[in-house]
Amino acid sequence: MTDDLERQALITRYEHVCARIRQYSQQYERGDSVHLLAVSKTKPAWMVETLFRQGQTDFGENYLQDALEKITQLRDLPINWHYIGAIQSNKTADIAANFAWVHSLDRLKIAQRLNEQRPDGLPPLKVCIQVNVGEEAQKSGVALAELGDFAQSLLQMNQLQLQGLMCIPRPEEEFEAQRAQFAQLRRGLAQLNEQLNLQLNCLSMGMSADLEAAVAEGASLVRIGTDIFGSRD
Ligand SMILES: *Cc1c(COP(=O)(O)O)cnc(C)c1O
Numbered sequence: 001m002t003d004d005l006e007r008q009a010l011i012t013r014y015e016h017v018c019a020r021i022r023q024y025s026q027q028y029e030r031g032d033s034v035h036l037l038a039v040s041k042t043k044p045a046w047m048v049e050t051l052f053r054q055g056q057t058d059f060g061e062n063y064l065q066d067a068l069e070k071i072t073q074l075r076d077l078p079i080n081w082h083y084i085g086a087i088q089s090n091k092t093a094d095i096a097a098n099f100a101w102v103h104s105l106d107r108l109k110i111a112q113r114l115n116e117q118r119p120d121g122l123p124p125l126k127v128c129i130q131v132n133v134g135e136e137a138q139k140s141g142v143a144l145a146e147l148g149d150f151a152q153s154l155l156q157m158n159q160l161q162l163q164g165l166m167c168i169p170r171p172e173e174e175f176e177a178q179r180a181q182f183a184q185l186r187r188g189l190a191q192l193n194e195q196l197n198l199q200l201n202c203l204s205m206g207m208s209a210d211l212e213a214a215v216a217e218g219a220s221l222v223r224i225g226t227d228i229f230g231s232r233d
Pocket residue numbers: 039041062084085168207208209223224225226227
């Protein structure tokens with residue numbers, strides 16, 4: 001059973017994260033351009049519902065089965081669900097049918113499947129291209145050099161609506177080192193906009209450990225889990 005104390009503690013952590021976002025937004029002159037994606041992966045539906053009642057509308061998930069259970073339970077609430085995890089081909093139909101956004105797109109074959117499987121009657125799926133900013137081997141994400149071609153292909157897909165770029169940088173302790181990786185994503189977006197004559201404005205970057213650096217470098221959507229929901233098992 002959930003007791004009121006646990007619910008209140010969640011609300012307090014959430015409000016603290018919102019206050020930090022407001023503070024950094026002011027400090028780095030970001031106005032109200034930074035939005036919060038509450039990453040509720042592995043956490044129960046009552047937590048999502050509690051924060052929805054506090055005004056949080058966007059939630060991020062990356063384990064499909066876990067997400068689908070919550071989406072079903074909370075069907076009556078107008079929540080925007082964001083898929084932020086790795087995508088296997090056999091999961092694309094469920095993702096296309098149940099999410100408003102996908103942040104982790106880095107393969108054309110997956111994009112084609114999502115495009116074909118997006119149900120009629122739903123608006124186009126909003127997507128971000130995941131970029132491998134550190135150019136790390138073994139890491140998911142499109143290389144910066146291949147971004148133009150990849151984006152060009154996505155723009156042909158009518159049921160997908162490209163919003164911008166996303167990254168999960170290599171963990172760094174130092175603020176400046178965190179910032180440097182986010183700066184690569186920001187420059188990648190500027191270059192892409194120029195190259196293809198676009199006006200994309202979504203930079204999905206920043207997690208609990210590097211929130212401030214992300215806001216400083218231009219994040220428009222910060223993805224926060226631990227600082228809101230507590231640590232995961
Ligand atoms: C889990 C996760 C987050 C949230 O990370 P925290 O460190 O818990 O804030 C953000 N983005 C992605 C892609 C994740 O998988």
